[in-house]
Amino acid sequence: QVQLVQSGSELKKPGASVKVSCKASAYTFTNYAIHWVRQAPGQGLEWMGWINTNTGNPTYAQGFTGRFVFSLDSSVSTAHLQISSLKAEDTAIYYCARGEYCSTTTCFASSLEYWGQGTLVTVSS
Amino acid sequence: DIQMTQSPSSLSASVGDRVTITCRASQDINNYLAWFQQKPGKAPKSLIYSASTLQSGVPSRFSGSGSGTDFTLTISSLQPEDFGTYYCQHYHSFPRTFGQGTNLEIK
Numbered sequence: 001q002v003q004l005v006q007s008g009s010e011l012k013k014p015g016a017s018v019k020v021s022c023k024a025s026a027y028t029f030t031n032y033a034i035h036w037v038r039q040a041p042g043q044g045l046e047w048m049g050w051i052n053t054n055t056g057n058p059t060y061a062q063g064f065t066g067r068f069v070f071s072l073d074s075s076v077s078t079a080h081l082q083i084s085s086l087k088a089e090d091t092a093i094y095y096c097a098r099g100e101y102c103s104t105t106t107c108f109a110s111s112l113e114y115w116g117q118g119t120l121v122t123v124s125s
Numbered sequence: 126d127i128q129m130t131q132s133p134s135s136l137s138a139s140v141g142d143r144v145t146i147t148c149r150a151s152q153d154i155n156n157y158l159a160w161f162q163q164k165p166g167k168a169p170k171s172l173i174y175s176a177s178t179l180q181s182g183v184p185s186r187f188s189g190s191g192s193g194t195d196f197t198l199t200i201s202s203l204q205p206e207d208f209g210t211y212y213c214q215h216y217h218s219f220p221r222t223f224g225q226g227t228n229l230e231i232k
Contacts (some may be wrong), residue, residue, distance in 0.1 A: 035221070045161075045169065045212055045224040060222040062126075095168055109216050111159035111174035118168050
């Protein structure tokens with residue numbers, strides 16, 4: 001069955017960087033986009049952006065440009081989220097989720113059917 | 126950007142009740158609308174896509190309807206395990222915004 005397994009919780013100091021991984025299994029990784037979603041403590045879901053796993057092209061939502069980077073290691077079916085210059089307000093659970101099917105030329109919009117278990121990133125001095 | 130507005134923000138209902146949650150988009154999104162259920166400490170679970178299609182394994186007491194800008198999620202007979210927070214999300218265009226969530230409590 002399709003699974004997305006994320007890396008474990010992280011405790012970082014302000015100004016540091018963190019890299020969250022999302023390993024996919026039981027499907028062809030490069031056929032489906034990966035989306036990233038943030039959930040701050042006690043808050044709702046916030047869409048951060050997505051990466052086309054076919055082309056490697058990332059798209060970032062407003063508010064997630066500059067310090068946030070989506071990347072891939074397709075050889076091991078893994079997507080990464082890197083956050084640099086961490087701030088206390090980056091403390092949140094970060095989820096990856098499988099999105100649309102993408103061919104070499106186009107993507108077909110779809111909902112987020114499969115989700116990772118989430119990775120808690122805590123930023124504290 | 127398309128804004129998604131859910132109502133109510135919270136509700137309390139009894140087992141067996143019929144529960145309806147609404148989601149309104151700020152512009153026409155056709156039927157590019159999904160619903161998710163999230164329980165405390167867990168990842169969101171996909172319930173419905175294309176506004177009205179149940180994901181495999183989702184109980185038939187859940188249903189979705191609507192098109193354009195107005196959508197509803199209905200639980201026909203509330204069960205104890207249905208507590209949690211429900212979110213809508215559009216996937217018509219980018220950014221793919223979520224509603225603010227509806228916290229459902231069982232009386």
